[in-house]
Amino acid sequence: MTRHLVPSPDGATQVFIIIGDPVSQVRAPQLMNAVFAKSGANAAMVPIEVGPAQAPALIEALKSAGNVGGFLATIPHKFELLKHADDAGPVAIAAGCANALRREPDGRWSAENFDGIGFVTGLLGSGELLEGKTVFVYGAGGAGSSIAAGVLEAKAACVHVSDLSAYRAGELCERLERLWPGKVKHAAAGEHRDADIVVNATPVGLGETDPLPFALEGLNPEALVAEIIMKPAETHLLHEAHRRGFRTLAGMLMLQPQIDLYRRFFRIPDPDVPSDPLHAIAGRGTMP
Incomplete structure (x- = not known):
């Protein structure tokens, strides 16, 4: 430094x-x-x-x-x-x-x-489209909350939010629903199969031996898999998603x-x- x-x-x-x-x-x-x-x-x-x-x-x-x-x-x-x-x-x-x-x-x-606008800017800058898309966000913490708000502001069709804390996810969805009525859903883990964009906004992936934050099996083959973790640059999720042919967005782009x-x-x-x-x-x- x-x-x-x-x-x-x-x-x-x-x-x-x-x-x-x-x-x-x-x-x-x-x-x-x-x-x-x-x-x-x-x-x-x-x-x-x-x-x-x-x-x-x-x-x-x-x-x-x-x-x-x-x-x-x-x-x-x-x-x-x-x-x-x-x-x-x-x-x-x-x-x-x-x-x-x-x-x-x-x-x-x-x-x-600035997490949400950073995510949206990185996504659009990489050539991806957001308007009209269904976005599934894993994690209702600080980054996930901002990303959910950011993509809705950027005209995503809807956002589904899942978190280990049902209370935290529900609270976020209620707050977003007041601003974007009808475009927010509190979802359970695993309900991301038909999403256009799936975002890992959890800390799962910081550790070298961490499991995948969500399953890739059955995911829409045209979906984009996005990561917010920046170190390591290629998390287990990004490696597996890329290996299976999904488009990916690395955390550094956010x-x-x-x-x-x-x-x-x-x-x-x-x-x-x-x-x-x-x-x-x-x-x-x-x-x-």
Whole structure:
């Protein structure tokens, strides 16, 4: 990571935190630190592993630090992160969780969830169609909730949601049903056979010996199998789906579009747009 921190962090560095449990699999710090360096922003992103019981206190403590400009959250903290926001964007409200939180100039904190739009952008960018499709999402956690909301916003015909926690899946479906009536179904595991797109939005696949998160037998042969896990790059699910001839979408394709969304959300200058050198020097140490 340090090779991207140019110049080295100093007393004026704006710090961004990504929290998770685990956090060793995250790729956002390397990618965001490269963006910071390229843009000339005096900023750095640091990963912190914290459990669910300790996360609320940690978030509040870090919010009180004047040089902490924002947070990203991965498993399992996206629902918790939203609780620490004073305001939230439309996708975070629809999903009931957030993966990004930023400090506003007036000291308030704003949240949004970019998992869904990142997934949709990666899907469309790979040449896949979404409008009118049936999407089956395994996992009603932070990422799954955002993806379900994102594909509905992008005009999917309907979304089916399954989760080991029937309560959590039901709660998500009720929230989405209010916004997209008639397009949401709380489904049982295994009911994905006729779906056009099946998404693994669970942690199953992080471990090398993890089983498949859902069965591929009987799946619509034209279906797309999508994964949100980014490390390993090729999960057991992607390997098996590709081996059996299904089209696949890797988790990294969901993250890549989010990096620029995070940059804009955190008000980092666009590294591809030349800036006034005098302005850049005068503004060093502050976020635009």
